[in-house]
Amino acid sequence: MIQLRHAQRLFTVGDQVVRALDDIDLDIATGEYVAIIGPSGSGKSTLLNAIGLLDRLTHGSYLLEGTDVTRLSDNELARTRREMIGFVFQFFHLVPRLTAAQNVELPLILSDVAPGERRERVSEVLKAYGLDDRAHHRPNQLSGGQRQRVAIARATVTSPQVILADEPTGNLDRASGLDVVEMLEKLNRNGITLLVVTHDPELATRAARQIRMVDGKIVSDTGSGKSQ
Amino acid sequence: MIATDVLTYAAGSVLGYRARTLLTLLAMGIGVASVVMLTALGEGARRFVTGEFQSLGTHLLIVLPGRSETTGGPPPLLGETPRDLTLDDALAIERSRAVRRIAPIAVGSAGVSYREREREVMVIGSTAAFLDVRRLKMASGRFFSTSDPRRASPVCVLGAKLKHELFGAGPAIGRWVRVGDRRFRVVGTLASEGRSIGLDLEDIVIVPVAAAQALFDSYSLFRVLVEARSDEAIPRARRDILRIIRQRHEGEDDVTVITQDAVVATFDKIFRALTLTVAGIASISLAVAGILIMNVMLVAVSQRTTEVGLLKALGASSGAIMRVFLAEAAILSLVGAAAGVAVGYAAIRFVDQAYPLLPLSTPLWAVASAVLVAMTTGLLFGVLPARRAAKLDPVAALAGR
Numbered sequence: 001m002i003q004l005r006h007a008q009r010l011f012t013v014g015d016q017v018v019r020a021l022d023d024i025d026l027d028i029a030t031g032e033y034v035a036i037i038g039p040s041g042s043g044k045s046t047l048l049n050a051i052g053l054l055d056r057l058t059h060g061s062y063l064l065e066g067t068d069v070t071r072l073s074d075n076e077l078a079r080t081r082r083e084m085i086g087f088v089f090q091f092f093h094l095v096p097r098l099t100a101a102q103n104v105e106l107p108l109i110l111s112d113v114a115p116g117e118r119r120e121r122v123s124e125v126l127k128a129y130g131l132d133d134r135a136h137h138r139p140n141q142l143s144g145g146q147r148q149r150v151a152i153a154r155a156t157v158t159s160p161q162v163i164l165a166d167e168p169t170g171n172l173d174r175a176s177g178l179d180v181v182e183m184l185e186k187l188n189r190n191g192i193t194l195l196v197v198t199h200d201p202e203l204a205t206r207a208a209r210q211i212r213m214v215d216g217k218i219v220s221d222t223g224s225g226k227s228q
Numbered sequence: 229m230i231a232t233d234v235l236t237y238a239a240g241s242v243l244g245y246r247a248r249t250l251l252t253l254l255a256m257g258i259g260v261a262s263v264v265m266l267t268a269l270g271e272g273a274r275r276f277v278t279g280e281f282q283s284l285g286t287h288l289l290i291v292l293p294g295r296s297e298t299t300g301g302p303p304p305l306l307g308e309t310p311r312d313l314t315l316d317d318a319l320a321i322e323r324s325r326a327v328r329r330i331a332p333i334a335v336g337s338a339g340v341s342y343r344e345r346e347r348e349v350m351v352i353g354s355t356a357a358f359l360d361v362r363r364l365k366m367a368s369g370r371f372f373s374t375s376d377p378r379r380a381s382p383v384c385v386l387g388a389k390l391k392h393e394l395f396g397a398g399p400a401i402g403r404w405v406r407v408g409d410r411r412f413r414v415v416g417t418l419a420s421e422g423r424s425i426g427l428d429l430e431d432i433v434i435v436p437v438a439a440a441q442a443l444f445d446s447y448s449l450f451r452v453l454v455e456a457r458s459d460e461a462i463p464r465a466r467r468d469i470l471r472i473i474r475q476r477h478e479g480e481d482d483v484t485v486i487t488q489d490a491v492v493a494t495f496d497k498i499f500r501a502l503t504l505t506v507a508g509i510a511s512i513s514l515a516v517a518g519i520l521i522m523n524v525m526l527v528a529v530s531q532r533t534t535e536v537g538l539l540k541a542l543g544a545s546s547g548a549i550m551r552v553f554l555a556e557a558a559i560l561s562l563v564g565a566a567a568g569v570a571v572g573y574a575a576i577r578f579v580d581q582a583y584p585l586l587p588l589s590t591p592l593w594a595v596a597s598a599v600l601v602a603m604t605t606g607l608l609f610g611v612l613p614a615r616r617a618a619k620l621d622p623v624a625a626l627a628g629r
């Protein structure tokens with residue numbers, strides 16, 4: 001479903017060109033569980049952002065479900081993000097003035113879903129993640145684990161095909177981190193493609209496929225055979 | 229994003245940042261309120277003054293001695309005083325068919341005393357027609373009768389305040405008062421007028437014009453009030469007056485005729501210009517409020533960079549983000565304008581009750597344009613911050629950069 005060819009993302013810092021992604025070829029099939037690991041600055045977040053259409057490639061091609069997304073306009077990219085991709089961030093990124101339910105509702109609002117259906121789907125998702133008694137709490141009234149669960153609920157409420165998680169446990173204690181990981185893995189078992197960027201080797205080994213990046217290049221890929 | 233969601237979301241953030249919202253509303257409110265109040269004052273003054281002039285009477289012309297106009301010829305070396313306007317001139321004017329009646333006015337000031345009380349007041353000498361021309365009302369007694377205006381009957385009419393000061397609550401009719409060095413019998417007292425421009429009709433004594441002329445030993449009139457037969461007759465009355473006076477004054481145009489309409493129209497113009505000017509000055513504060521909204525919105529965008537990044541990651545288009553921030557600016561300016569209108573009207577009501585004489589009212593065009601200017605400046609100055617938000621790079625924005 002994801003196919004990158006000669007993908008390059010260059011940044012100019014001062015008069016130096018930094019190759020955050022340096023000629024990457026990558027195939028990820030639908031339903032895979034992939035961990036992206038590597039030292040900081042190795043380009044793993046850039047890779048995730050490029051796959052999530054938040055960032056554009058400088059060179060190379062990117063086919064998402066057969067569509068060449070490098071040719072899409074900003075509005076079409078926004079729509080593709082709305083419909084196909086869910087993000088989970090290290091710092092949760094919940095809107096502080098909105099309640100848990102309202103935060104989960106946001107992507108539905110952006111997708112023009114009618115209010116009645118929105119409420120139904122939000123309460124469904126909140127129940128599924130055991131958050132129904134926290135629906136009207138604001139983020140600052142929730143624990144870290146609960147916040148990340150709200151964020152996952154928000155990422156999945158539109159039923160995307162891909163979940164992109166950038167250090168989802170980076171800000172959580174062990175127990176709630178494990179809780180979050182199990183939640184994401186359950187989604188994956190139900191068919192969602194899951195990409196996790198992590199520092200944590202223990203978390204990485206749980207994934208069926210591990211991609212190691214150094215200096216913008218993929219240096220090892222345990223599952224490359226499967227994707228070819 | 230559908231329109232109601234844009235509004236709800238924007239309203240949420242307006243409510244979410246209370247201090248910021250209150251400050252913006254305050255600025256916008258002060259701007260709109262000042263436009264509403266200042267135009268109300270300007271309009272009130274205009275109505276007051278034109279109302280005053282209209283209350284002088286209808287179809288009125290005022291004849292003044294002297295001519296306020298430069299003609300050719302050498303400048304007068306010696307003080308060339310105009311010819312006096314006399315009682316005979318006034319009576320000659322009355323013969324015009326365009327004129328219904330005239331009231332000659334002689335003015336001076338003298339002490340008026342009754343027993344041990346004495347007041348220095350204005351003495352007006354006129355004829356019986358004065359009452360009708362000036363639309364005055366009597367509180368008690370009668371005005372002096374329409375007999376020969378050349379007769380200096382020793383009768384007088386007192387203004388309400390003077391009557392009160394000389395006689396208190398007691399009766400004045402039939403009593404003799406001393407005006408200057410002559411004695412006059414009080415035949416009537418004027419009803420309290422409240423207000424009148426030019427002359428304070430509360431604190432006067434009115435005597436027959438011939439008596440006044442004798443009192444002040446002067447045969448010159450202060451002016452002559454002329455009431456035309458109708459509005460249409462005013463131009464003809466004016467021509468007749470000028471013709472009659474020219475004949476009587478050996479071909480000299482040495483009087484000035486003012487028509488009441490011209491005076492009213494002039495004041496009307498002056499006060500309209502004044503109202504527009506204050507409205508213009510007040511609307512500068514609206515522009516300032518607009519700039520404040522821009523400032524506040526720019527701060528909002530940089531405070532909420534990560535929120536914008538998140539919205540983008542969730543799939544919000546640039547257009548949707550722009551609409552959200554524009555809606556915020558619109559809500560701030562609209563609510564501010566509404567608050568301003570409310571405060572403005574409350575202040576007007578307050579002033580109205582404190583000074584019932586001043587007919588305060590804001591013209592609707594002023595309120596409408598104030599609100600319109602508030603909305604436009606708010607939106608206009610909201611565009612720049614909204615565009616900045618829409619253009620943020622989502623990756624950098626999410627990182628809080």
